[in-house]
Amino acid sequence: MASIVRLYVEHALGEGQTVPLTRDHAHYLFGVMRLAVGAEVQLFNGVDGEFLAEVIEASKRGGVLRCGAQSKPLQLPPDLWLLFAPIKKARTDFIVEKAAEMGAVRICPVQTAFTNSERIRQDRLQAHAVEAAEQCGGTFVPEVAEMQKLGAVLDHWPEGRRLMFCDEDQVGAGLELGGDPGPWAILIGPEGGFSPEERARLKALPFTTTVSLGPRILRADTAAVAALTIWQTALGDWR
Numbered sequence: 001m002a003s004i005v006r007l008y009v010e011h012a013l014g015e016g017q018t019v020p021l022t023r024d025h026a027h028y029l030f031g032v033m034r035l036a037v038g039a040e041v042q043l044f045n046g047v048d049g050e051f052l053a054e055v056i057e058a059s060k061r062g063g064v065l066r067c068g069a070q071s072k073p074l075q076l077p078p079d080l081w082l083l084f085a086p087i088k089k090a091r092t093d094f095i096v097e098k099a100a101e102m103g104a105v106r107i108c109p110v111q112t113a114f115t116n117s118e119r120i121r122q123d124r125l126q127a128h129a130v131e132a133a134e135q136c137g138g139t140f141v142p143e144v145a146e147m148q149k150l151g152a153v154l155d156h157w158p159e160g161r162r163l164m165f166c167d168e169d170q171v172g173a174g175l176e177l178g179g180d181p182g183p184w185a186i187l188i189g190p191e192g193g194f195s196p197e198e199r200a201r202l203k204a205l206p207f208t209t210t211v212s213l214g215p216r217i218l219r220a221d222t223a224a225v226a227a228l229t230i231w232q233t234a235l236g237d238w239r
Helices: 021-032 089-101 122-136 150-154 196-204 220-234
Strands: 003-007 018-020 040-044 049-058 061-074 080-084 108-111 162-166 185-190 210-212
Touching: 003 021, 003 122, 021 040, 021 049, 021 061, 021 210, 040 061, 080 089, 080 220, 089 108, 108 150, 108 210, 150 196, 162 196, 162 220, 185 220, 196 210
Parallel strands: 003 040, 080 108, 080 185, 162 185, 162 210
Antiparallel strands: 018 061, 040 049, 049 061
16 A cells, blocks of 8 residues: 655645645646545644645646644654754755754754855755655654854854764764753764864853764764764653
8 A cells, every 4th residue: 555645835734724735746746646636645834733635626737635634743853953064965965854854953054164065055955854854754844044154153052052062083982961851952063074273162162062973983974863863862852
């Protein structure tokens, strides 16, 4: 039995609510997936949870769905941000997709001294986060922020949020996050690592916890997955 298509929509959801489809969504459902009137689709919008909906109108340029009962309540991830320095396009896409799947609430590209990429397509990365949420069964889509310089992010750091600084110079050191499950962020560096000035500043900040990601230096995309796994296992909703 084929699995039911899941679709993220920017529309209010509720039992009996009708949802008009965009042209892109109509093309996907009726042109790519070959659905027809009467077919069922799972809808979520990041706010109202997930609803099982029925196709009541279908055309190449549009269509209408009608929500039935709620199939899953809204499940918010922990208040965890992922900060990372963008790398090659496909690997940056991978980091965003995995962060969405693994429960980051906000994804923040940052420009460091050794960041290879000077710009990103925020809208394209946001679309990758949406696709990841559709595929993994999540009911929440993390925000992908515009890229900012790391120094500016640290200058305006929100009070009460801890920072897990993944430092390649700490390879082989122990790992201790404490037991505080409050707001956190994870920082992953670029392929060239952090500059001595960045490392010194990060270690001096009162809200920073410096950690090792094991006895080997990891690629940036691997490090992101490893760090998210460590945090979720120690303090997040995997416990």
